[in-house]
Structures are given as structure tokens and as C-alpha cells.
Amino acid sequence: MSKRIYIKDLKNFVGQEVLINGWVDVRRDQGKLVFIDMRDMTGKVQCVVLPNHTEAIEQAKEVRTEWVLSIKGLVNKRPDKNIKEDILNGDIELEILDIEVLNKSETIPFEIDKDTRNISEDVRLKYRYVDLRSDRMQKNVRNRHKVIKFIRDFLDKEDFIEIETPLLTKSTPEGSRDYVVPARLYPGNFYALPQSPQQYKQLLMTAGMEKYFQIARCMRDEDTRGDRQPEFTQLDLEMSFVDKEDVMDVNEKLMIELVQKIYPEKKIQQIPFPRMTFKEAMEKYNSDKPDLRENKEDPNLLAFCWVVDFPFFEKTEEGSWTFTHNPFSKPKDEHMEWLLNKEKIEDILTTQYDLALNGFEIGGGSIRNHSPEALEKVFEIMGHKMENIKKNFDHMLEAFSLGTPPHGGIAWGLDRLMMVLQNEPNIREVITFAKTGEGKDLMMNSPAEISKEQLDELNISLNKK
RNA sequence: GCGGUCGUAGCUCAAUUUGGUUAGAGCACUCCCCUGUCACGGGAGAGGCUGCCGGUUCAAGUCCGGUCGACCGCGCCA
Numbered sequence: 001m002s003k004r005i006y007i008k009d010l011k012n013f014v015g016q017e018v019l020i021n022g023w024v025d026v027r028r029d030q031g032k033l034v035f036i037d038m039r040d041m042t043g044k045v046q047c048v049v050l051p052n053h054t055e056a057i058e059q060a061k062e063v064r065t066e067w068v069l070s071i072k073g074l075v076n077k078r079p080d081k082n083i084k085e086d087i088l089n090g091d092i093e094l095e096i097l098d099i100e101v102l103n104k105s106e107t108i109p110f111e112i113d114k115d116t117r118n119i120s121e122d123v124r125l126k127y128r129y130v131d132l133r134s135d136r137m138q139k140n141v142r143n144r145h146k147v148i149k150f151i152r153d154f155l156d157k158e159d160f161i162e163i164e165t166p167l168l169t170k171s172t173p174e175g176s177r178d179y180v181v182p183a184r185l186y187p188g189n190f191y192a193l194p195q196s197p198q199q200y201k202q203l204l205m206t207a208g209m210e211k212y213f214q215i216a217r218c219m220r221d222e223d224t225r226g227d228r229q230p231e232f233t234q235l236d237l238e239m240s241f242v243d244k245e246d247v248m249d250v251n252e253k254l255m256i257e258l259v260q261k262i263y264p265e266k267k268i269q270q271i272p273f274p275r276m277t278f279k280e281a282m283e284k285y286n287s288d289k290p291d292l293r294e295n296k297e298d299p300n301l302l303a304f305c306w307v308v309d310f311p312f313f314e315k316t317e318e319g320s321w322t323f324t325h326n327p328f329s330k331p332k333d334e335h336m337e338w339l340l341n342k343e344k345i346e347d348i349l350t351t352q353y354d355l356a357l358n359g360f361e362i363g364g365g366s367i368r369n370h371s372p373e374a375l376e377k378v379f380e381i382m383g384h385k386m387e388n389i390k391k392n393f394d395h396m397l398e399a400f401s402l403g404t405p406p407h408g409g410i411a412w413g414l415d416r417l418m419m420v421l422q423n424e425p426n427i428r429e430v431i432t433f434a435k436t437g438e439g440k441d442l443m444m445n446s447p448a449e450i451s452k453e454q455l456d457e458l459n460i461s462l463n464k465k
Numbered sequence: 466g467c468g469g470u471c472g473u474a475g476c477u478c479a480a481u482u483u484g485g486u487u488a489g490a491g492c493a494c495u496c497c498c499c500u501g502u503c504a505c506g507g508g509a510g511a512g513g514c515u516g517c518c519g520g521u522u523c524a525a526g527u528c529c530g531g532u533c534g535a536c537c538g539c540g541c542c543a
Contacts, residue, residue: 031499046503065493082501090503107494108508110476113504114492122535124511175543195543222542223466326543426536437536 002258004070008042011092013075020045021102022099023133024067025113027060034060036096041138044087047071058145059099066105066133070147117429125442128433140422140430146262147418148215149236154254160211160237165200167193167217172392174327174382176220179230187459193219196411201238202328202368206399213237215414218400224437226426227360227416231435238409244351244367247408248306251355251363259302263421269294269303277309288394291359299423305356312339312348315383320383321345325352327378328396329366330408339377351408362417365410372400402409 005018022040029035032051034367037044049060063069073094084090098268110119112134124131131137152162171178171192178192194200194219204212216236224230239247252273259266274292281290288310292303312331313321323329329350331339338344355363369375375397379389391399418430435441455461 026504028502028505029499030502033500033502035502035505037503048501051500067486079501082503084503087503093503107475111493114477120472123476125535172543177542198543220542225541225542226537228542323543328543436534438534440534442535 006009006042007038007040007045008088010045010075010089010094014076014077014092016073017074017097018094019070019072021070022068024063024065024069027063027065029061032057036060036063036069036071038069038094039133043089045089045092045094045211047073049096053097056096059098063099063101064107064128066108067101068103068105070100070102070109071096072100080422108298110282117425121298122350122429122436122442125428125434125436128443132432136431140418140424141432143422144414144418144430147421148414149257151213151215151254151257152210154238154257155211155213158211158250160213160239162214163204163209163212164215165194165197165204165214169194170199172199173388174323176222179219179221182458182460183361184458195220196234197236197328198328198411201409202404202407203238203399205238205368205428206402206404207238210240210405211238212409216411224435224439227434229415229427229431232427232431233414235412235414236409237411238407240405240407242367242406242408244308244353245365247365247410248353251365251410251412252304255304255355259421266300266302266421269301273304273306275306275308278307278311279309281307287353287359287407289356289359289361290342291356293358301358302420303358307354307356309349310351310352310354312378313345313349315346321381323378323382325350325354325364326366328368328375329348330369330374336374339374341382342377342381353410355410355412357417360416360418360420361413362420363410363412365408367406367408370400370404370406372397375400 003019004021005013007020007022010018010020020038020040025037025039025044027034027036034049034057036047036049038047042126049056051057070093073096076093077093078091078093082093108130110116110123112130115136116124116131116134117136119131132141155162168191171180171190174180176195178195180190180192183189183191194216197214197216202213216234217231218234219231221230222228224356239250256268256271260269268291276284276290278288281288284290288307288361290305290307292305293301294303295301309332310324312323312329314324316322328434329352330350332351335348339349339433351367353365354361369378375393376389379393382391415427415430417429418424422430424430433441433443433450440446
């Protein structure tokens, strides 16, 4: 097989015989003349069989939409009257000499040349591999790669290193509901999948890594929304020896450069990003993630906004205290005294900073509470008895007593960011294999029952429904 | 867990206010015609358990109850 040429590069091969591989996008059979629009990951091109190639005509009449072909052909300049200015390869076409069918395709379950967002989503999710062939979904996936690549390169230059943290970890009582995994070797015991790498990344600061990041998958067993999935991706980062301004600065710079580099058509409404307190945001916009866009119809307008000075604690329905954002956050310096004395609890503000974009919360972080005494107070206020603190957070308190530097960080919701950048109405459009609102994968048919043998091996017996 | 919207051909939809002949259309699909199309065009054809179960009625896609599923939102989501 000779070397395959990408469709986007065909313009460099005018007058030459080449080989292209791809899918049949559209076929137009005109009897003596057959046109086949071919598509690969780089673009599309019109291929034509001329009447004098009798064998190729027969082959071309056989092929159908979405068949996978390898075509040998001659790259020709189009006659002037047939030039299409506005499309890729509108000035050339491939004269087909020979077609090899690499794979046939049954009629696809829905057409991908129109906006597939108009197709029932359960059908799209069942045949996701077909849906992903559409131009729009290809762009969403490929731009997501570009964004992640940019983030990795940017943070690498800023001396961050990417570190993986465990997926099989431990359930903690606070926070979201955990997905759990039975531990075969320890009947009755379970791992939990991480809701975020929060504790690990803080312990990496104890470990002297100083600047960490991770494109981290997180799992939360809660009901979904248009901007929430059971598993999602965070850009998680943490830095040592920093204050709030340091973390916000590097993230703001990253976000601005990312938009300018990868989305040059987009305009950031205000630089530096405006900041407001939680109190202001609630009073003026009745939201802790205000949409500050001056023109909400403009698809290329990005209005970032930092929200700061959140209350540390709030009352639960039962009347006890719980944290609003993150139990590991440090209170503002001037409120540390209140925390240590457990007084004026409702007035304690945290170092928490959230980043809002066009009305979505796309990031949140804080300076952490690296003093074991102060962290103990947080748990005491929330009513954890000393034994429970010891049991669940002993490793954190111990680490903080063994030389943990002051540190802070942030986590971005990467899916939400991509949703906004790609002008998509929900998060599923930027997640390749998304789940339904009921947490099902319609393509894989998960979740699913497991065999009696598997259950036995895990020492699990099921209650009757 | 709760509320709302929806479910008719492979896909997108129609079948009206008020239950009434054989459930229609566009796209896709199959076959035929077509030498410059590019969402080609023209002709013919096939394709339906109206999500599922039950009820009301002489008669149900249509009304009622239940159920399943998708989406949106609330609760929930450090």
C-alpha cells in the first residue's frame, strides 16, 4: 500500500497520483458520472469518476454512505466554472482511478451531515461512535485535545509537574455520595472512587512536589444536570508557598492565553478578570456564579469573574454547621482567631475563590488550612467527635504535623469550560461517551448485573428487590 | 426522591379544536434514468405492535390509570 495522503494536504499534490483513505460522506450518482465526497479526520474532498474509467464507475456505483474506502486517484485542478470558493478543496477534485472497499456499512441510524443535536439524544448516545463522526462533534473532541495540550504545555513552562493519583481510594463521610468498589481480598471492605484528588494533592505538597497538576477524572454518585455528569474531568492544581493572589494570577494568565491562542475569535469582556465578593454577587445578581456578559446573544463573548469572600460555614437543616465549599480551606487571616476560638462562626470568611464564566462555575479553589490545630477546629465546629476526626482525617492531620508547607490550589471543571468555549448547550456534547441523566451508558449498556461467580468471589450477596 | 415536557416508519415530524375509512410527509433506504453535480435532479418502490401493560367505548395514535425510557429543573452535588 503506498503512502496515504491526508485530505487537507491534497492541494499540494495537484497533477500527481495519490492514495486517500476515509469515509463516504455523500455519493452523487449521475449515471455516466459519479461523485463521491470523501471524509477523513482532516477534511473532505470531492472525488469524481470520469466515464472513460469503466471499471472505476462500476466500483463507484456499488459504494454507499459511510463505507470505508481507500481511493487511488489523480489530483486535478477544477475547471474554473466548477470552483467552489467557500469550502476546503473547493478548487481541486480527485479523479478516481481505483477504489478499494476497506469496509461496508449498513444504513446508519441517523444522518450526520445535519446538526445531530436535533436527533433524540438516546439514539445518539447508543450509537455514539456514529454521532462522533459529525463535523461538530469532531471539533468538540479535537478542540478539547488542543485545550488540554495547551494547559499541559503552559503549566510545564511554569514548573508544574503532572502527577497521577489513585482511583481506588477511601470513602470519606463528608461531601458527595461515593461510587464504591468492593475489595476482594477484604470481605466487607470497599474502595471509593475519588470525588476529587483533593487530599492526595495536598499530601503531594507535604511531599515537596511544590507545583502539581493533573487532568483528573472525578466521580460523584449524584443526580445529573445539563452541566453535571457522574464522572467528569477537572484540571486540578496545587502550589506551595503561595497566597491567594499567586494562585489566581497564574490561573488567570493561563485562561487568557488559552483563549487567545486556541479561540482567537473569542473576546474576553474584561481583563484583568473582575472580582466581587459573594455578598455582592448575591445582592446584585442573586447568584454566586453571575453571568456578566453585556451581550448574551454574542456567542464569542466570554465574561470571566472571580467570586471571593465566601462564608466558611452554613447551617444545615438540622441546625448543625457544615462547610460551604471545602473543609480544607483556610479562613481569611483576620478570621483565623474566630476559628481557633470557635466564635462568630457565621461571620468567618474563607480564602475560597471561584471562577465564573458566562453564568457557569468553571473553577474553585482556596488557600488550605495547613495547621493541624486549625483544621481540627473546623471538624469540631462541624460536630465531628475527636474519634471521627482521628478515624477519617488522621493522615491529613499527621501530615500537617510533619512539615507541610503553606499551600493552595484550584480545580477547574474542564467539561464545563469546553461546553462554554464550544458554545454547546450541555456538558454531554463535549464528553465523548457521556451518560444519560439516569447515569446509564446506552452504548455499553452499563450499569449491568454481574455473574453469581463474580459476586461470590467478592463475598457479596444481594438483597431481593 | 419530587415536579415538568416528550415518546407515531431508520431519522425528523404530521394526523386540528371535538375518539370515526386503509396512520401521512420530508430525509434516509431499494430499483430505474441522467456527462459537471456538490444537501444534484427525475421516476417507481419498500418500510408502522403509534414505547409497554391495562381500562373506558360500537370504535383509541387520540380519553383514563399504571409502567418504562429520554430531556429540563428542584432536592442533592466538600
